[in-house]
Amino acid sequence: MTLAAWLTIGLFVFTYLGMAAGGIRGLRIDRSWIACFAAVLLLVSGALSMQDAAHHLDPGALLLLLALMLISAQFDFSGVYAWLNRYLTEHAERPAVLLLGVVLLGGLLSAVLVNDIVAFALTPLLCRSLHLRGLEPRPFLLALALSCNAGSAASLIGNPQNILIGQAGGLDFWGYVAVAGPPALAAMAIVYAVIWLQWRHRWGEARPLIAGETAVELIHGARSYIKPLLASLALLALFATALPRELSALLIAVLVMVSRRVDSRDYVSKVDWNLLLLFVGLFLVSGAALQLPQLAQGAAWLAEHGLLPQGVISLATSSLVAGNLIGNVPFVVLLLGLMPELSHAVLIGLALMSTLAGNLLLIGSVVNLIVAEGAKRQGVRIGFVDYARSGVPVTLLSMTLAGLWLALGGWLPW
Template sequence: MELDWLVIGVFVVVYLGMALGRWPGLAIDRTGVAIIGAIVLVVSGAVHGQAAFRFIDFPTIAVLFTLMVIAAQFAASGFFEWIGTGIAHGRVSQKVLLFHVVLTGGVLAALLTNDVVVWAMTPVLVQGLLRRGLNPRPYVIALACAANAGSAATVIGNPQNLLIGEYGGLGFWPFLLACGIPAAISLMVVYGVILKAPFGIGSAAAQTPAEDDAGRSAILKREPLAKALAATVALVIVFSVAEDRATWALAIAGALLLSRRLATRQMLSMVDWHLLLLFAGLFVVTGALGARPALIPGVVLAPLSGGPYGTEALAAVALAGSNTIGNVPLVVFLLSVTGDWTDMALYSLALFSTLSGNFLIVGSVANIIAVERARALGVTIGFVDYAKIGVPVTVLSLLAAYAWIRLVYPPFAAMIGT
């Protein structure tokens, strides 16, 4: 009984840290909070060492690691800089420029994860826009929102989708079929809302910088790029036909690390080890609670994975949870402590938890990355500035996703036999 109370206490304290971003008075971020929580459970005996390893979903971590290695390969090829400078320096109107940012951010995030795309493209985009004399704020917010919206389309678009896909064994193409349309609608919503934002988006073309501007050209290394593209295609194939995804994904990562030009240290330095450790810690903390079903208020959680009000409840929980504890901790928690999920419920969870991330700056790691990377270059995006765009984008996107899930997708899926 004492250990049961310890499990509950650790869970509450850890998820409070997820909501606050740290423990007050300590220089510990979310990753540190999750790891320390897991350590307390193991040291106290509430979770035995072998059980802790069983709680960790190593296939999910393996695939996420592979995605990071592929993204590192793209970064090493100069791909993100090439795309970013191409957008920022194009001789087009501001409306067309905004369209390019939204479309590019959304499509790339669907294949390379939202956090990676935002981290790589934000500085290049901001620098190019400043050279053109344009206000970068709406474009940075557009990139973050579009990356979140676009990532909702695929099972490899973001960490929570990957976790959901591994939990339910969801294939790449069925996932895209279920989530691609609402993700595309969300991208259109992002574009439309930002056009009306009070940030000065206009139709007049701005002068591009001089040809000798240091940021004008970006070197694209073709051989590393070819390997990155091949690895991306291979991963899509793995998620389309393979049963043991983790093993094949690690094989792809290993093939990329076999390089004559890119040092292993360089590639691995671009892997987000903090995120992987965050996953591991949360798996242990939520696994300990899930192993004690008597401690879980099942009457409250059961409707989330099914039932007549499951979609509405899930949308509400996703919006609240994604903007407090974060969408990744929320998904880890829900999948660990609730019962069997139908494929439809999993698709709904993926859509709602991802699209809810656009609500506030704190709703998604991609938002935080975009704002911090822009601030480092002297462009400040305030909490209210972001909310003026993020709130309407999220509300309209969630309404579209809800209508799709409840009204359109079920007969559509039945018609095509999925």
């Protein structure tokens, strides 16, 4: 092999080891930096040309993710998140009902918005409201993280890996919802049942809400909620047309950014550029490595011997192991590179299983880390064991039901 080939393979291995480690000890860098650093070295060394780099990028997935982040920002600026959270807080006298509200709120919003943004917006609001009412915040925050992952499995715009899968396979939006929606709803029900069984005697009793006591967040009038509602309905309607999803989302995004109250640059500040950089780096590193004849031949050999996931059990197993080792986004990018001709049925199974597998451990999904870090800033610690105690049964039960649904429904073989 040439020196460029060895460098490409070395940086590929370095990148995915970095995905597993989550960073480099002693340095304040994360997965996005690792992927971008490897991509830059490939470009600077000449191992990857600019023409090949442009070929490896998926502009549709990147633009769709960007547009959805801009649309999600409208929910924050309009006060929808704060209003929904205050409504839950006012009904905290019945913690079991509050728990149900958190699960429904996190899950349903994550089906139509990027779940990372939903978790980021709701975590501090929920923490402050629970402190205000004197309830133990951990079960409700766990429910938020778990339901955001579960609900996002229902659509192709609910999380980054589903966006990528939908774009790569050209999946029909509503056709996917018809298959993935029922197991996603079942997963949300499992989240509620597990958290309720584990915490029903430990979440405390809500103290009375003092008259005039409100959250510090600005909550606007009902008229301000019309804009995000209409934007969401218009987006879902456009997804039923022949217009590409990324163009549909971009059209709605630029329209919602027209405002008399919020500067357009404030919308841009809500974009998770770190996540977009992770996508770019992974596209370039994985694309450069998988175009090498040696790795392409290895992938063909694995596929020929049935060692790449094609059925329910293999998809579930690989999603659980790889998704919780290197992360579900890097896992999906790698698998799509290894198996570019996956059938629509396998892609649907991959989207569903890789998302539900993210609930297993605290490190299994970016959403989990967002909730844990947001809670930590509010003085609430969600430990690895605390999370796993709920995440493991939720994941195993929800993935089992999803597997039965896919196999018995005839979409995938066992």
